[in-house]
Amino acid sequence: MFERFLPGNPFPLGAYWDGRGVNFALFSASAEKVELCLFSEDRRELQRIPVSESDGEVWHTYVPGMLPGQQYGYRIHGPYEPSRGLRFNPSKVLLDPYAREIGAHLKWDDAVFGYTVGDPDQDLSLDSRDDASFVPLARVAHTMFPWTDDRAPAVPWHKTVIYETHVKGLTKLHPKIPPELRGTYLGLAHDEMIRYFLELGVTAIELLPVHHHIDERVLIEKKLSNYWGYNTLGFFAPDFRYAVANCGLTCAEQFQSMVRSLHLHGIEVILDVVYNHTAEGNQLGPTLSFRGIDNLSYYRLSSEDPRYYVDFTGTGNTFNMRHPRVLQLIMDSLRYWVTEMHVDGFRFDLASSLAREFFEVDRLSAFFDLIHQDPVLCRVKLIAEPWDLGPGGYQVGNFPVGWAEWNGKYRDCVRRFWKGEGGMVSELATRLAGSSDLYEASGKLPHASINFITCHDGFTLLDLVSYEQKHNEANGEENRDGTDANWSMNCGVEGPTEDPAILALRTKQKLNFWLTLLTSQGVPMVQAGDEFCHTQSGNNNAYCQDNEISWLNWEPTAEKLFFTQLVQQLIWMRRKEPVFQRRHFFQGREIRGSDIRDVVWIGPSGKPMDESEWTSPAVQCLGVRLSGDMTGVVDEFGNPVEGSSMLLLFNASEQPIPFVLPKRRGSLRWERILDTDQPRLAPERLAAGETYTLMGHTSVLFRGERPTEPLPPGEFLEPILSE
Numbered sequence: 001m002f003e004r005f006l007p008g009n010p011f012p013l014g015a016y017w018d019g020r021g022v023n024f025a026l027f028s029a030s031a032e033k034v035e036l037c038l039f040s041e042d043r044r045e046l047q048r049i050p051v052s053e054s055d056g057e058v059w060h061t062y063v064p065g066m067l068p069g070q071q072y073g074y075r076i077h078g079p080y081e082p083s084r085g086l087r088f089n090p091s092k093v094l095l096d097p098y099a100r101e102i103g104a105h106l107k108w109d110d111a112v113f114g115y116t117v118g119d120p121d122q123d124l125s126l127d128s129r130d131d132a133s134f135v136p137l138a139r140v141a142h143t144m145f146p147w148t149d150d151r152a153p154a155v156p157w158h159k160t161v162i163y164e165t166h167v168k169g170l171t172k173l174h175p176k177i178p179p180e181l182r183g184t185y186l187g188l189a190h191d192e193m194i195r196y197f198l199e200l201g202v203t204a205i206e207l208l209p210v211h212h213h214i215d216e217r218v219l220i221e222k223k224l225s226n227y228w229g230y231n232t233l234g235f236f237a238p239d240f241r242y243a244v245a246n247c248g249l250t251c252a253e254q255f256q257s258m259v260r261s262l263h264l265h266g267i268e269v270i271l272d273v274v275y276n277h278t279a280e281g282n283q284l285g286p287t288l289s290f291r292g293i294d295n296l297s298y299y300r301l302s303s304e305d306p307r308y309y310v311d312f313t314g315t316g317n318t319f320n321m322r323h324p325r326v327l328q329l330i331m332d333s334l335r336y337w338v339t340e341m342h343v344d345g346f347r348f349d350l351a352s353s354l355a356r357e358f359f360e361v362d363r364l365s366a367f368f369d370l371i372h373q374d375p376v377l378c379r380v381k382l383i384a385e386p387w388d389l390g391p392g393g394y395q396v397g398n399f400p401v402g403w404a405e406w407n408g409k410y411r412d413c414v415r416r417f418w419k420g421e422g423g424m425v426s427e428l429a430t431r432l433a434g435s436s437d438l439y440e441a442s443g444k445l446p447h448a449s450i451n452f453i454t455c456h457d458g459f460t461l462l463d464l465v466s467y468e469q470k471h472n473e474a475n476g477e478e479n480r481d482g483t484d485a486n487w488s489m490n491c492g493v494e495g496p497t498e499d500p501a502i503l504a505l506r507t508k509q510k511l512n513f514w515l516t517l518l519t520s521q522g523v524p525m526v527q528a529g530d531e532f533c534h535t536q537s538g539n540n541n542a543y544c545q546d547n548e549i550s551w552l553n554w555e556p557t558a559e560k561l562f563f564t565q566l567v568q569q570l571i572w573m574r575r576k577e578p579v580f581q582r583r584h585f586f587q588g589r590e591i592r593g594s595d596i597r598d599v600v601w602i603g604p605s606g607k608p609m610d611e612s613e614w615t616s617p618a619v620q621c622l623g624v625r626l627s628g629d630m631t632g633v634v635d636e637f638g639n640p641v642e643g644s645s646m647l648l649l650f651n652a653s654e655q656p657i658p659f660v661l662p663k664r665r666g667s668l669r670w671e672r673i674l675d676t677d678q679p680r681l682a683p684e685r686l687a688a689g690e691t692y693t694l695m696g697h698t699s700v701l702f703r704g705e706r707p708t709e710p711l712p713p714g715e716f717l718e719p720i721l722s723e
Contacts, residue, residue, distance in 0.1 A: 001038065001047040008062030010055040013332065014098025014236070015072065017142045021064040026074060026096065027057055027325050028294045030086065033077035034059040037093055037132070038070060043104055045132050048075070057325075068142035071103040072096070073135065076293055080114070080126050085306030087287065087295045089114045091128045092135070095289040097329055099138030099212075100236045100336075101252060106288070107134040108217045114287035123283045123307070135288055136214070136233065143340075145256040152344055153266045155203045157381070157404070157447035157523060158581045158633070161571055162270065163202035164455055165528035166228070167210060167242045172551040184242050185254045189261035197267055200564075201571035202526065204268035204381075206347055208456055210255070211271075212237040214279045214288075219544050222476045227546040228456060230349060231315070233279040233289060235333040238341075252341070259342045268344035270381060271337060275319060275330045276353040276388065282309050282316030297323050312353040312390035321354055321367055330367070335376050345381025347406075352395045353388040361395050368400050378402070383450055397438030404523060407435055407449040414453055415464070415487035417652050418512050418697075423617035425609075428650070429601055432624060434521030436585045446582055449522035453513050454530055459540045461530035464488045465509040466495060471538030474545060482541030495538060505697060510563070511676035512650075512699045518570045519648055519701065521582050528552060531567040532560035566679065573673075578633040578643040579626045598630040602647075606660030606689070620653040621694070625662055628704065645704030654696040661702070663688040670702040 008023045016023050024036055034051040051059045073095060078088030092114055095102075110117040111131040119125040168183035171193060181187035188205075197205065212234035215225040229239065243251040259269050278298075280291045290298040300310035300318040309317040320326050337343045348354060355365045371377050386395045386405045396408050410431045417424040430437050434446030454461050459470075468490045470482045491505040510533070517524050528534075529552045536542050542550045574580045586599040602623035603609040613619050628645040635641050647670055651657050661670050669685045677695040685705070686692060694700060 002049070002063050002065065004064055005049060006062040006064065007053045008060040010053075010058035010060045012098075013058065013329075014096060014100065015138065015140045017066070017068050017140055021062055022066040022070070022140050023060065023062045024051065024072075025058050025060040026051070026293070027297075028059060028076060029057040029297050029325075030294055031059065031076045031078050031088065033090075035075040035077075035090070036061060036063075037073050037075055039072065039104070039132070039137055041071065041103075043071075043133050043137070066140065068140045070140045071137045072140065073132070073137050074293065082123055082283065082307040083305070085296045085301045087114055087291050089126065089128075089287060089292055091130050092287045092292050093130075093132045093137070094287070094292045095136050095233060096138040097234075097289055097293065098236055098332070099141075099234050101139040101141040101250065102136055102212050102234055102237045102240060103139035104135075104137040105240070106136050106214050108220055109134040112286045112288065113284075114292060115284075136212075138237075141250070141252065143250060143252050143256070145253050147256070147260065147342065150260050150263050150342060152342070153203070153263060153268050154344075155266070155268055157445075158583050159575065160204055160268075160381075160447070160523050161202045161575070162204045162206050162450070162523060162525040163197065163200070163528055164206045164208070164272075164452075164525055166208045166456070166550070168546070169227075169551045170528055173548070174552075174554045176554075180244060184244050185238070185258040186244055186247070189258040194261065194265050194267070197262075198265060200531065200568050201575055203266070204270050204344070205262060206270040206272060206525070208272050209274055209349075210239050210242065211235055211273065212239045216279075216281075217286075222544075224476065224544040225546045226544060227550055228543040230274050230543070231279040232274045232277075235273075235275070235329065236336055256341055263342065268381070269342075270345040270347055270383070271343050272347045272349060273334075274349045275333075276348075276350045277313040277315045277317050277319055280317060282311065283307055285316055298326055312356060312388045312393065313350050314389045318353055318356075321356065321365065327366060327370060331370055331374065331377070334371075335374070338376050338380055343380075345383065347383040347385065349385050350388040350393075351384035351386055351399070352393045353390065355395070355399075356388075356390070361392055361398070368403075372400070372402060397435075397442075401443050404448050404450050406455075406525075407431075407438070407451055407522070409438065410435060410449060410451045410520070410522070411453055412485075412487060414513065414516055417620075417650070418509060418516070419487055419489045420620065420652050420654070420697075421487075422620060424652075425619050425622045426614050428622060429624070432516070432520050432648075433586050433588075433599065434582070440585050446521040446585060447523050450525050451517060451520050451522040452525040452527070453517055454527045455525065456527065457541070457543075458483065459486055459488055459538075460527065460534050460536055461510055461513060462506075462533045462535045463538055463540070464513070465506045466490055466535070467538040468494060469538070470540040471495075472541050474539060474549065475541060476544075482539075486540060507679075508676050508697050511566070511674075511679055512697065514567055514570060515648075515674065515676060515699050515701060516650070518567075518574045519580055519646070521580070521586075524574070526567075526571075532564045566674075570674075576643075577628075577646065578641045579628050579646050581633060583633055598627050600625045600627075600662070602662055604657050604659045604694075606662045621649075621651045621657050621659075623647065623649045623659065623662075647702035647704065649692070649694050649700045649702075651694045651696060651698050656696055657694045658691045659694045661686055661688055661690050661692055664704060668705045670704055673701045673703050675700045 036049040073093035075090040111129040115123040116125040171187040172183040209229035238255040302308040439448040628643040633641040677698040
């Protein structure tokens with residue numbers, strides 16, 4: 001093996017090959033001794049190299065002649081005193097936090113715990129068994145990926161449409177993807193999928209976590225797995241579960257190839273990232289990396305008893321964002337994924353936990369300061385899931401300028417309105433207009449609101465209109481897991497039915513949700529599969545279902561084709577019409593003394609809503625007219641961009657409502673584009689002032705005829721509506 005070792009350098013952290021050898025650098029503030037351990041492909045420990053140099057609490061060495069592909073781990077010596085927050089155990093081989101590639105994967109065994117499992121003293125005991133045969137091992141990585149002229153699409157926020165999906169679940173059952181590519185990075189970038197994304201009209205793919213994660217032991221014992229991946233162990237390594245074996249490309253190179261292919265077609269890649277906790281769990285979890293390297297630094301420990309972990313995440317631990325080396329690791333990881341992997345943005349899971357300086361959520365925490373000052377990260381898309389499980393953790397609307405947020409208030413309001421709950425029209429108007437109550441006062445713009453009705457966490461859209469109760473028995477927790485606050489409506493029967501009236505109502509409700517989402521100001525996010533009615537059979541917490549419950553079924557049916565085409569055309573209508581892509585909030589007032597307003601909220605009389613209509617809990621109907629010549633959108637030269645005026649009518653009650661179509665300048669007509677009660681009706685022109693019967697549980701979209709040009713016949717939805 002290797003006989004010569006040099007001091008090396010404390011920077012960069014991790015293992016880096018320079019063409020002549022490998023430099024290793026590892027942070028540990030409290031370690032007494034560090035050993036670098038080299039392993040064969042079959043996990044045999046080949047050599048232990050003392051890492052004797054320490055500079056600024058970084059242990060480092062350089063091994064001349066070492067090549068990429070070498071598997072390695074660390075053994076860290078120091079006191080094992082859980083009551084002081086110290087959990088060193090040199091019997092345990094530890095994964096490098098900066099590992100860019102994972103070689104051997106985890107095999108669950110009692111030996112991977114730092115304490116003796118089953119001992120009455122639990123984690124106060126010390127387990128001395130060697131666990132090298134079971135733990136994940138890092139691999140020295142080196143990639144020279146041929147990016148050539150790859151360029152970030154840099155889609156403006158107000159033109160963005162996000163498609164949230166899972167790398168595996170998207171293509172695992174796709175009949176047109178080669179079997180060896182299904183469920184992989186390369187499968188997601190296959191020509192068939194790219195064609196689908198382009199036809200659908202989405203501009204960004206948001207991937208559920210692709211950082212290397214582990215499956216909890218309790219799930220493995222139930223023959224389940226952590227399918228979603230919110231259990232990160234390696235913040236630099238793409239998960240090899242989604243790589244094609246023996247294809248000539250490393251896992252990282254396959255991920256890079258996927259990104260390059262998507263970029264070539266103008267599609268951005270956003271990663272769902274989990275920096276709030278790690279896979280090591282609470283004090284009874286395994287010792288795999290951070291816990292054994294420097295437990296005191298990496299985790300938030302109880303001030304009353306450092307044996308225990310502060311848990312704002314519901315997973316057993318919380319990453320210690322107050323420590324500069326932890327902040328450095330997160331920033332280094334983020335920059336790596338932008339500079340080396342070319343991703344275009346991040347969605348931060350349970351982002352409120354990242355803002356907790358001490359206990360309260362702090363909008364100006366060090367994490368945000370670092371992000372905003374970083375020349376790389378300040379230019380990518382940043383999205384917060386603005387809540388965690390700790391006190392005061394629900395922070396929708398409170399993240400700093402430069403951040404967009406998953407708008408949970410939008411989701412709940414739209415669901416409650418279409419369920420038929422009274423007193424919602426005032427809030428619905430605010431949500432349709434971009435949620436200015438949450439974002440305008442702090443200087444943010446409408447695109448700060450990521451609007452969604454469904455996402456990976458909860459019911460699918462079909463299940464939202466088919467179930468009133470969660471059905472999570474398959475998760476093995478006796479249906480106790482998952483939220484009970486679904487604001488769902490089964491339309492008369494729980495689950496599948498062949499009743500034509502119920503099916504018709506469910507179709508209307510799905511169309512109502514689609515029309516609402518894709519005509520709201522802000523950034524729409526679509527959950528993969530909702531466009532063709534994917535169901536999880538009422539499971540609203542399918543995090544552990546790596547099977548047909550979660551995998552998308554691409555087998556074509558008439559219903560799937562209908563919905564996919566309709567959603568596709570609604571997305572393209574949104575992208576074409578400036579009135580749905582406003583860069584600034586509505587003024588809602590007359591401009592320069594004219595009778596034109598950028599937005600007017602209208603009651604069934606065809607006139608602006610009065611105070612009684614806004615406040616009455618019995619009112620379940622709302623109309624909105626959007627002015628096409630006051631969009632607030634400008635072109636690249638700063639010239640105002642005009643489009644069509646639009647009229648939207650929403651009726652969440654059971655009863656039909658006669659609705660007077662508002663008058664327009666020159667008495668021009670309105671063209672009905674979509675009526676969710678009769679979605680196959682051909683477009684029809686109706687005169688301003690005419691009464692239109694708005695059926696129960698129905699929404700209607702009208703486009704205003706422009707005074708300066710003839711109206712194109714049925715431009716948007718005619719191919720579907722005329723079938």
